Amino acid sequence: MQELVDRGIAPTLYANWDPSDPDSNWLISYRKLTPERKQMYLTALEQYGIQAVAARWAGVSVLTIRAHRKEDPLFDEACREAENYYHALTAASILQQARMGQIDERYDKEGNLLSRRVTYEQQLRIRMVERALPEYRAVEKQELTVTGGAVVVPAPVEGTETWDDVVKKYTGGESKPDVGAITTSGEGVGEK
Numbered sequence: 001m002q003e004l005v006d007r008g009i010a011p012t013l014y015a016n017w018d019p020s021d022p023d024s025n026w027l028i029s030y031r032k033l034t035p036e037r038k039q040m041y042l043t044a045l046e047q048y049g050i051q052a053v054a055a056r057w058a059g060v061s062v063l064t065i066r067a068h069r070k071e072d073p074l075f076d077e078a079c080r081e082a083e084n085y086y087h088a089l090t091a092a093s094i095l096q097q098a099r100m101g102q103i104d105e106r107y108d109k110e111g112n113l114l115s116r117r118v119t120y121e122q123q124l125r126i127r128m129v130e131r132a133l134p135e136y137r138a139v140e141k142q143e144l145t146v147t148g149g150a151v152v153v154p155a156p157v158e159g160t161e162t163w164d165d166v167v168k169k170y171t172g173g174e175s176k177p178d179v180g181a182i183t184t185s186g187e188g189v190g191e192k
Helices: 002-006 025-030 035-048 051-058 062-071 073-100 122-132 163-171
Strands: 102-107 113-119
Touching: 035 051, 035 073, 051 062, 062 073, 073 122
Parallel strands: none
Antiparallel strands: 102 113
């Protein structure tokens, strides 16, 4: 949790649950959404894109935010704009990382740089090229014309049916005497 506080994602390390403190999380669901709190909410929503995190930063509940969005169309529009900005910023940072790579540095115990390398996310780079140049797509459409084929029919089982009877039954035609057939047992039938 300390890391989230240090990075500015969580507002505090320890939540204040003191019921006697009017600024505690205990009373968060009863707190009014003032213009200042709206501003805090919208700023956090732009940065993190998650309603619950932004509401916590503003010190109000998500239910309060939802109620105000229903009642105030201007606030609802501002929330949508903040969410859209977050999504655009996230996409831009991912694209920037795909273009420039991610720097991976290794240090020893004394803080001396041991190695530095730049890695790239290949799948993302491929998707970027495919979007920019549709002709780059690896999948090509091809038309094929089938001029031959095979008809598979069950081989006659011991009984009164002949090979010609079986072929007529399944194909509606006659077997050709110059075409060989292989039965399920692997023996050639009708070969000349």
